[in-house]
Amino acid sequence: MEPQLVRGLGEQIVERLREDIFAGRIAEGERLREMELAERFSVSRGPIREALRQLSWEGIVDTDRNRGAQVSQSASxxxxxxxxxxxxxxxxxxxxxxxxxxxxxxxxxxxxxxxxxxxxxxxxxxxxxxxxxxxxxxxxxxxxxxxxxxxxxxxxxxxxxxxxxxxxxxxxxxxxxxxxxxxxxxxxxxxxxxxxxxxxxxxxx
Amino acid sequence: MEPQLVRGLGEQIVERLREDIFAGRIAEGERLREMELAERFSVSRGPIREALRQLSWEGIVDTDRNRGAQVSQSASxxxxxxxxxxxxxxxxxxxxxxxxxxxxxxxxxxxxxxxxxxxxxxxxxxxxxxxxxxxxxxxxxxxxxxxxxxxxxxxxxxxxxxxxxxxxxxxxxxxxxxxxxxxxxxxxxxxxxxxxxxxxxxxxx
DNA sequence: TAAATGTAGATTGTTAACAATATTCATTTA
DNA sequence: TAAATGAATATTGTTAACAATCTACATTTA
Structure with missing residues (x-):
């Protein structure tokens, strides 16, 4: 089985956001709004939500229910x-x-x-x-x-x-x-x- | 800030599916279809997809793009x-x-x-x-x-x-x-x- | 004045329809 | 017969609208 040539939008967005955050182009503590990101990447909120959840599991962003995501502070x-x-x-x-x-x-x-x-x-x-x-x-x-x-x-x-x-x-x-x-x-x-x-x-x- | 009293549908479904899988009520290798689960839990596919992604991250289910999720064989x-x-x-x-x-x-x-x-x-x-x-x-x-x-x-x-x-x-x-x-x-x-x-x-x- | 209340707007949560892709299986072709 | 082709169906991917919740801030009340 080949290793998936076409990747979903969510996955692509995960990588772009992860790189932006690791490179410091998106600062710690910055809020990530779904609509804003949806417009930036020209997709709907679905794949954006998926990406934010993934980043949240990786510990890169923090999410609170009904309050969205923000880039998490790096450890002490x-x-x-x-x-x-x-x-x-x-x-x-x-x-x-x-x-x-x-x-x-x-x-x-x-x-x-x-x-x-x-x-x-x-x-x-x-x-x-x-x-x-x-x-x-x-x-x-x-x-x-x-x-x-x-x-x-x-x-x-x-x-x-x-x-x-x-x-x-x-x-x-x-x-x-x-x-x-x-x-x-x-x-x-x-x-x-x-x-x-x-x-x-x-x-x- | 209180620790979130109301949880989203996705989270609730994660817990129920995780329990079902651990208890053996859903067998290893069994396929998890979004529509099927959506009907079972009386929700739309959105929260189901969210739950499946979470379980996938936990290593409990495997997902392939366009081919859905199945309960993973317990890891080596x-x-x-x-x-x-x-x-x-x-x-x-x-x-x-x-x-x-x-x-x-x-x-x-x-x-x-x-x-x-x-x-x-x-x-x-x-x-x-x-x-x-x-x-x-x-x-x-x-x-x-x-x-x-x-x-x-x-x-x-x-x-x-x-x-x-x-x-x-x-x-x-x-x-x-x-x-x-x-x-x-x-x-x-x-x-x-x-x-x-x-x-x-x-x-x- | 300071806390409590109540809106309007912003934002996330959920749904259902539509699009793209994979699977199935009957049919064709070598 | 066995591999290749090609619909029909099943399933996931994506979108956009609607619902629920939070935030900000003006207003009321003690």
Whole structure:
């Protein structure tokens, strides 16, 4: 069974809104009105509602009955110390699921993301750096082909998206963000699973 | 702000369908047609679609575009090996946040839950056993008073709710589910944080 | 003045009709 | 016979109208 070539409107809108929020183009706390979004995307409120529910499950927006959705506040700093072991557990688990059936297509998808990240690093475009960082790791987890794994990862990362941006701002040279992703791909290309796991543990901190 | 007294149709339908599926009244692999459910619950397809999406996110039903939903085969045990370290990380972190300001009220809330669990164990009422097991640990995490922590924990448990139930079914004597919760509370009553952490690591498996 | 009440408007919740896609099954074709 | 074709039907995807609820703000009341 092919992996669904045509996607529904709701799904497409989820991705666009998620990217807008992760990139900071829609601010934390901002209210998301169904009619407004429906006009922006030129669809009816049905697919918009569907998208907002999805984002709500991912923890990216908060919803109250009869009061709509707003972009949720990113978690407090202290939670970071919790997120690191959780991400390590999940992303290491992902390696085990995907490592022995990687294709050239997988590598080129990661490399396309890293190319865009590199450009963004050179331009100090922190919004895009974060977006690509999250996209890189999302693909990593997606590649494990386990809906449970992806769902859990999404809900964790959604809550700390601000930390992605803030941690990038702490770098002296943004290009280091890009460079720190290279060993991961290189370890996978070598087919060395244990090295990849080691790089990952090192990378998530 | 009060915790929402009136719930939408979608939410109510989620609960009824979830119960029906867990209780086996709707079998694994069975197809869930929107019109059929709409008639059964006397609502339109809107809330039904919403409920099916929610159940899909929880991993209880599978959906394919244009082909509707069916009750998913219960996931492979292997995800259990992921959930255990995640829960250990989160619930241990919770202890650190709550352990030095516990009150008698906290203990009596846990004990009320355990009482109901005990009764359910004796009656082999597995639905209630699971409900109380989840309630016990939810209170544990809630008590840490960190909305982010609770949100992350909830999204994991929602995703693997079914595993709670299935793990209970494996017990020879259901009462052991109850008994295994007692050392946790007893360690907390002693005020021994490290013992509580040890009991927890032992308990989540 | 400050709380309570009551509108008008904005916004979400629900419904039912219409459009697009998939499934079924009889028919054709090699 | 077995695969390919093509309606008819079943089912999901999307839309737009209507209903219910909330919000804001002016007005009343203590």
């Amino acid at each position: 700093d202290e939670i970071q110390e919790l997120i690191i072991p959780l991400r390590r557990t999940i992303e290491t688990y992902a390696i085990k699921l995907f490592y022995d059936n990687l294709t050239e297509e997988d590598f080129s998808r990661w490399e396309r993301i890293l190319d865009r990240m590199k450009t963004a690093c050179l331009e100090k475009d922190f919004a895009t750096i974060s977006e690509m960082d999250i996209a890189f790791h999302r693909l990593w987890v997606e590649r494990a082909n386990s809906p449970d794994l992806l769902a859990i990862w999404s809900s964790i990362v959604a809550r700390v998206r601000r930390h992605f941006r803030e941690s990038h701002l702490e770098y002296e040279k943004p290009i280091h963000v890009y460079e720190e992703h290279l060993p991961l791909i290189s370890a996978l290309r070598k087919g060395d699973r244990d090295l990849a796991i080691e790089c990952l543990e090192n990378h998530i901190r | 045990d292997e995800i259990q090996e992921l959930i255990i370290p995640l829960r250990r990380t989160i619930e241990t972190y919770a202890i650190k946040l709550f352990y030095d300001n516990l009150t008698e009220e906290d203990f009596s809330r846990w004990e009320r839950i355990l009482d109901r669990m005990k009764t359910a164990c004796l009656e082999k009422d597995f639905a209630t056993i699971s409900e109380m097991d989840i309630a016990f640990h939810r209170l544990w995490v809630e008590r840490a008073n960190s909305p982010d922590l609770l949100a992350i924990w909830s999204s994991i448990v929602a995703r693997v709710r079914r595993h709670f139930r299935e793990s209970h079914l494996e017990y020879e004597k259901p009462i052991h589910v109850y008994e295994e919760h007692l050392p946790l509370i007893s360690a907390l009553r002693k005020g021994d944080r490290d013992l509580a952490i040890e009991c927890l690591e032992n308990h989540i498996r």
